[in-house]
Amino acid sequence: MKRYGFLLFLIIFLIVSxxxxxxxxxxxxxxxxxxxxxxxxxxxxxxxxxxxxxxxAGLKALKKTIINEEYxxxxxxxxxxEVVEKLIEKYHLQEAELLKExxxxxxxxxxxxxxxxFDAASKQRITQLILAMDENADINYNExxxxxxxxxxxxxxxxxxxxxxxxxxxxxxxxxxxxxxxxFLWVNFANKNNSYWHVFRKAGGNPKLxxxxxxxxxxxxTLLPVLLNLVLNFWAIEQGYIxxxxxxxxxxxxxxxxxxxxxxxxxxIGEKF
Amino acid sequence: xLKIDNLEIKSAEKRVLIADYAVFQPGTSYLILGKNQSGxxxxxxxxxxxxxxxxxxxxxxxxxxxxSKMKCSHIFIERSCHLLPQKSVWxxxxxxxxxxxxxxxxxxxxxxxxxxxxxxxxxxAGSLSYSEQKFIEIVRAAVQIPNIILLDDFDAYFDEVxxxxxxxxxxxxxxxxxxxxxxSRNLLENFNHNMRIQNKELMLL
Numbered sequence: 282m283k284r285y286g287f288l289l290f291l292i293i294f295l296i297v298s299x300x301x302x303x304x305x306x307x308x309x310x311x312x313x314x315x316x317x318x319x320x321x322x323x324x325x326x327x328x329x330x331x332x333x334x335x336x337x338a339g340l341k342a343l344k345k346t347i348i349n350e351e352y353x354x355x356x357x358x359x360x361x362x363e364v365v366e367k368l369i370e371k372y373h374l375q376e377a378e379l380l381k382e383x384x385x386x387x388x389x390x391x392x393x394x395x396x397x398x399f400d401a402a403s404k405q406r407i408t409q410l411i412l413a414m415d416e417n418a419d420i421n422y423n424e425x426x427x428x429x430x431x432x433x434x435x436x437x438x439x440x441x442x443x444x445x446x447x448x449x450x451x452x453x454x455x456x457x458x459x460x461x462x463x464x465f466l467w468v469n470f471a472n473k474n475n476s477y478w479h480v481f482r483k484a485g486g487n488p489k490l491x492x493x494x495x496x497x498x499x500x501x502x503t504l505l506p507v508l509l510n511l512v513l514n515f516w517a518i519e520q521g522y523i524x525x526x527x528x529x530x531x532x533x534x535x536x537x538x539x540x541x542x543x544x545x546x547x548x549x550i551g552e553k554f
Numbered sequence: 555x556l557k558i559d560n561l562e563i564k565s566a567e568k569r570v571l572i573a574d575y576a577v578f579q580p581g582t583s584y585l586i587l588g589k590n591q592s593g594x595x596x597x598x599x600x601x602x603x604x605x606x607x608x609x610x611x612x613x614x615x616x617x618x619x620x621x622s623k624m625k626c627s628h629i630f631i632e633r634s635c636h637l638l639p640q641k642s643v644w645x646x647x648x649x650x651x652x653x654x655x656x657x658x659x660x661x662x663x664x665x666x667x668x669x670x671x672x673x674x675x676x677x678x679a680g681s682l683s684y685s686e687q688k689f690i691e692i693v694r695a696a697v698q699i700p701n702i703i704l705l706d707d708f709d710a711y712f713d714e715v716x717x718x719x720x721x722x723x724x725x726x727x728x729x730x731x732x733x734x735x736x737x738s739r740n741l742l743e744n745f746n747h748n749m750r751i752q753n754k755e756l757m758l759l
Contacts, residue, residue: 483636485629486650
């Protein structure tokens with residue numbers, strides 16, 4: 282009986298371990314893709330949109346209009362005077378200072394985006410607003426890079442979405458298979474012991490003892506494999522094999538599945554107990 | 555005290571046995587005599603709660619014997635043996651005990667000695683003769699001192715020598731206020747009261 286109980290523990294422990302490993306791979310893949318998206322966005326966020334326009338008041342009004350949009354990270358405006366002064370200082374053109382009155386330079390507005398929220402619709406909207414403000418404005422943006430990154434991130438986002446969508450059905454499917462298999466083992470375990478308990482009762486043994494032992498074994502087999510896996514998870518983090526702890530609700534889910542299988546088996550065995 | 559009142563036992567909708575009134579006192583042994591198919595085993599099964607097609611009352615200390623609050627311990631030794639044949643005699647003797655105290659160990663050893671099982675204590679129970687297997691069941695029951703010991707077809711187990719050994723083992727239970735109810739086809743000695751099932755009725759002789 283003890284041998285069979287240990288075997289049951291071993292099988293449950295191994296299945297739960299495999300289950301957790303699968304979940305770990307899932308989580309790591311998800312994190313990897315999310316990180317890739319994040320990296321793409323951070324590449325994109327350093328490339329601002331630069332607008333050259335003659336209309337300083339228009340640029341200021343535009344800033345006021347779009348500053349609170351979620352895809353805007355920050356906006357800087359430099360007037361043509363500031364631009365010229367900067368250029369003179371940068372290239373040591375103090376001798377050419379007289380030229381600044383001869384040539385009129387445009388004002389410059391630089392928009393930094395929050396790339397996680399910046400999509401094609403936002404880009405179209407902001408372009409329309411700029412052109413509405415000044416149809417001669419010169420919009421400078423690395424279109425090719427933006428399109429390329431947008432394509433890649435959209436692809437990754439689709440994969441992430443797919444992975445998130447299939448998680449629950451897969452979890453339910455595995456849980457059901459797990460419950461059925463463990464229920465079968467429990468019933469088999471109980472049937473193997475039927476003759477022992479029959480003789481035990483006939484010998485005057487406590488008729489409730491089988492139930493007591495069943496539920497104490499069920500409690501132990503519910504907690505022990507799951508707790509051991511939790512400890513293994515911590516150990517793997519400590520050793521640097523993995524980076525994240527599996528969600529605790531996942532361990533609770535497993536414990537519930539084991540408990541359900543035991544209770545199901547008990548109801549199948551019924552009065553024979 | 556075990557009391558039977560207006561008990562009617564049925565099998566396949568037919569009346570098998572009626573027991574109008576019978577009282578079984580603690581510390582007393584009762585022998586129920588009857589032919590084959592007279593309903594002796596069914597009566598013991600009804601008392602032990604294994605047979606449910608009964609009407610009337612079976613009371614222990616004035617309360618229904620199978621009510622949840624009533625704790626009446628009983629051991630029913632049936633004609634067939636209930637042992638773990640692959641386990642040793644000792645393991646079979648100790649089977650119902652969760653903890654084996656030294657007092658209990660002494661008691662089992664003493665009774666096993668009386669039954670002549672000492673030499674075979676480590677042998678597999680399945681390799682023993684029928685009467686030796688029955689001794690294991692009787693020793694196991696006697697050590698527990700239950701409220702009631704029910705023995706079916708007692709005359710089928712032993713010869714005269716072994717019968718008196720068995721009665722000697724059971725004597726300890728009677729001294730501790732157990733009730734012993736045995737059935738038999740033949741009259742046996744050493745029982746305090748004899749009863750008979752005749753014409754489907756239980757009567758005191």
